[in-house]
Amino acid sequence: MINRHIKLSASLSLVLVMLALRVNAAPLNITDAWIKNLPPSVPMRAGYMQIENNSDIPYRITGIESEVFTAIDIHESIEKNGMMSMQPISPLVIEADTAVKLAPGGIHLMMMGPKQMLKPGDRVNISLKYDDGSTQTLQMTVRK
């Protein structure tokens, strides 16, 4: 009986530790996160980054928040028959063991309504929300 309790507790602890790791460890390796600087009169910015998923499960980014912007969406610039338009992507799926590059002219963060003056060199914290409820914070740098 005692043995069974110990085994159950051990199993539960293991599950909890794994859950904690899933929440706290940065699930995706994000590098080169930057925001294109624009004149203050423009109420929009675009953000870019390299996202690598080195795990064996897909991750879905369902939302992005920052105290510096009113709202942040994920969009893709798409060229079709010579016309450039933008389409929202929700969620952004990063498949297992793949990398996605957010770059000018393609997938980007559409960062609306900057709440403060931004200039090259400034750093902005953003928080990515995943579909499992976990979050990941990262810092983006404003570049000319």
Added chain:
Amino acid sequence: MKKSTIVIITILSLGVGFTTAWVARNLQPIQLEAGLWLGDNARALPDFELINHDGESFNRSSMQGKWHLLFFGYTHCPDFCPASLQAMADMLKLIDDSDVSGAIQVVFVSVDPDRDTPEILKNYVQYFNPEFIGVTGTEQNLNVLTKSIGIRYFLDRENPEQTSYLVSHSSALILLNPAVEFAGLFRAPQNIQAIADDLTKIIERN
């Protein structure tokens, strides 16, 4: 063989060589790496009336005597428009011959006149390069220009009071010659080194 004969043959050979080289350089059709050259099919722009970023008239005569690269977009465009203007600013720096780069004027045509006032346009274009010009106009006046060169755009809003909306627009860069004729275009994605090389080729030959 007489010495004078050798001299004459040498001069004639050099003449043929130079002529062949000149013909090859100047009479062959221009082949572009990144764009489309309309050559003899270049067509004159109709009269149109826009305003520049200082609120002054901008029309055909404003563009006489210089090569112009036109890009159509809007300042609320977060990704492709800034990327394109930055690409053009960087592209001009890749042109070694300052006579060539100095002969090119970049013009950003905003197809979103309700939000893009001359003041906003000025701030915007000059951020990328102080020499860039921003222009816009009424929908009717913009359409005279856009229809003449096959540029399309679409404001995705339900009514004119809506202030937050996206705009779809042509991605091509339009090249006008100093006679203000539609002379060529560069399609996206923009390979700036190839565009710089193409513009150098075109302007040095014309």
